[in-house]
Amino acid sequence: MHLPDYKEARTRDIRSYKRVNFKLDEKIKGKYKGKKFFIKTYGCQMNEHDSENIEALLSSIGFEKVDSYLEADLVILNTCSIRENAHNKAFGMLGRLKHLKNENRNLIIGLCGCMAQEASVVEEIMRDYKFVNFVFGTHNLYQLPNIIDKAIEENKQQIEVFSREGDLVEGLPVIRATSYKAYVNIIYGCNKFCTYCIVPYTRGRERSRKKEDILQEIDELIKDGYKEITLLGQNVNAYGKDLYEDYTLGNLLEDIAKKDIPRIRFMTSHPWDFTDSMVEVIGKYPNIMPSVHLPVQSGSSRILKLMGRRYSRESYLELFDKIKKMVPNVAISTDIIVGFPGETEEDFLETLDLVNKCKFDNAFTFIFSKREGTPACLLKDEISTEEKEERLQRLNEVVNKYFLENNKKLEGKEVPVLVEGVSDKKKMYFGYSDTNKLINFTSDKNLEAGEIVKVRIKSAKTWSLDGEIVE
Ligand code: SAH
Numbered sequence: 479m480h481l482p483d484y485k486e487a488r489t490r491d492i493r494s495y496k497r498v499n500f501k502l503d504e505k506i507k508g509k510y511k512g513k514k515f516f517i518k519t520y521g522c523q524m525n526e527h528d529s530e531n532i533e534a535l536l537s538s539i540g541f542e543k544v545d546s547y548l549e550a551d552l553v554i555l556n557t558c559s560i561r562e563n564a565h566n567k568a569f570g571m572l573g574r575l576k577h578l579k580n581e582n583r584n585l586i587i588g589l590c591g592c593m594a595q596e597a598s599v600v601e602e603i604m605r606d607y608k609f610v611n612f613v614f615g616t617h618n619l620y621q622l623p624n625i626i627d628k629a630i631e632e633n634k635q636q637i638e639v640f641s642r643e644g645d646l647v648e649g650l651p652v653i654r655a656t657s658y659k660a661y662v663n664i665i666y667g668c669n670k671f672c673t674y675c676i677v678p679y680t681r682g683r684e685r686s687r688k689k690e691d692i693l694q695e696i697d698e699l700i701k702d703g704y705k706e707i708t709l710l711g712q713n714v715n716a717y718g719k720d721l722y723e724d725y726t727l728g729n730l731l732e733d734i735a736k737k738d739i740p741r742i743r744f745m746t747s748h749p750w751d752f753t754d755s756m757v758e759v760i761g762k763y764p765n766i767m768p769s770v771h772l773p774v775q776s777g778s779s780r781i782l783k784l785m786g787r788r789y790s791r792e793s794y795l796e797l798f799d800k801i802k803k804m805v806p807n808v809a810i811s812t813d814i815i816v817g818f819p820g821e822t823e824e825d826f827l828e829t830l831d832l833v834n835k836c837k838f839d840n841a842f843t844f845i846f847s848k849r850e851g852t853p854a855c856l857l858k859d860e861i862s863t864e865e866k867e868e869r870l871q872r873l874n875e876v877v878n879k880y881f882l883e884n885n886k887k888l889e890g891k892e893v894p895v896l897v898e899g900v901s902d903k904k905k906m907y908f909g910y911s912d913t914n915k916l917i918n919f920t921s922d923k924n925l926e927a928g929e930i931v932k933v934r935i936k937s938a939k940t941w942s943l944d945g946e947i948v949e
């Protein structure tokens with residue numbers, strides 16, 4: 479048994495991790511043939527991609543995926559800790575599973591993901607959710623087949639959570655959600671320790687994968703016909719810093735862009751590590767999509783300092799302008815938090831002003847949520863809930879106005895779209911443009927998911943655009 483511990487999770491660069499290749503324990507290969515599993519994923523793309531690995535690990539020991547937890551012999555919740563509501567959703571689901579388990583004593587239940595890294599969550603599960611058969615942490619994913627086997631064979635709750643980063647495991651099997659879009663991890667963890675954020679505790683220090691391993695994975699995806707690759711990391715711009723003297727995200731992007739892959743995306747970018755040479759590379763290659771997610775969090779330098787973001791309002795705006803200038807046709811999206819402890823009306827107005835300057839193409843807006851164990855959790859939070867909700871609403875009105883304004887500029891234009899959804903009956907399709915906008919369009923031709931087509935935009939809405947295929 480390994481229990482999570484924040485004190486350990488805070489310790490960085492002390493114990494070096496190993497790079498190892500995954501090997502399935504032959505004794506349990508296919509052992510659970512005929513059994514069915516259901517997985518529910520909360521949180522970010524990192525979790526979605528982890529679930530693709532989990533699916534493949536489960537299938538290697540014989541499990542088969544089903545779409546409803548009511549039909550499953552095994553249910554796994556891949557959880558997220560980023561805000562309180564993500565937390566509450568997972569506990570709500572556990573409540574439902576408790577009833578199900580009362581009816582079916584053989585049901586196996588597992589919990590993983592970022593909540594598994596929280597000591598208080600694991601304590602609660604051990605105390606009040608004894609029906610949960612196993613918990614495994616984000617660093618223990620590769621051990622899943624053996625953890626399940628042990629939970630079933632010993633009929634005893636298993637808790638396997640390493641608090642310091644575990645080994646960097648290559649060669650994990652994967653069953654991808656589609657045959658045309660793929661996630662590729664390039665860096666794990668986060669060293670930034672923004673004062674509000676739980677991720678550095680749940681995902682460990684920054685560990686880059688070797689460029690050879692990444693490029694090899696991409697070569698295989700190209701061979702398999704993938705059209706779009708999204709490079710993943712909590713902070714992709716820090717890629718390589720822990721591993722190489724002079725090989726950065728810019729170099730990696732360039733090496734990938736020279737390959738025969740139509741679309742490359744990357745997320746998430748921290749403004750702090752964004753160098754000029756990275757911006758140059760993004761602007762230079764047409765297969766690097768002109769879409770940058772650049773979370774600002776606040777428009778007030780005072781609040782940014784309290785958040786530990788290590789850039790100011792001015793330096794953010796400078797970087798923003800540079801990207802706009804150097805990357806043709808670029809769309810920039812962002813994340814914003816309102817109601818950070820101590821945020822005054824003036825600070826908030828600075829955020830609104832920054833939004834009015836940047837006119838973001840998309841923005842994810844949040845109310846500050848206290849996360850236990852983070853420094854901001856200890857700050858005095860005197861803003862009332864009503865005030866925070868009111869700020870969020872005012873902010874949303876402004877950001878939405880610019881989504882529509884930016885989308886309107888595309889009316890009458892032709893944009894490339896990667897087809898995702900196909901409905902043969904009405905000849906209606908949807909997909910995403912190069913700038914990552916959702917496009918609904920009609921076509922007389924029969925299209926396949928994964929094709930890239932040209933669409934003429936007829937009308938713009940706030941969150942999507944309507945168009946028709948160009949003959
Ligand atoms: N690594 C990314 C962000 C990952 S979390 C980055 O730094 O850019 C995604 C978003 O969740 C963050 O950008 C932030 O806006 C929001 N977030 C993180 N912690 C939060 C908290 N405690 N309360 C509210 N929002 C939070």
Ligand code: SF4
Nearest residue numbers: 668670671672675677
């Ligand atoms: Fe969290 Fe900041 Fe790291 Fe992003 S950069 S994951 S917000 S600590």
Ligand code: F3S
Nearest residue numbers: 521522558559560592
């Ligand atoms: Fe959530 Fe963990 Fe991602 S906290 S946002 S699932 S890294």
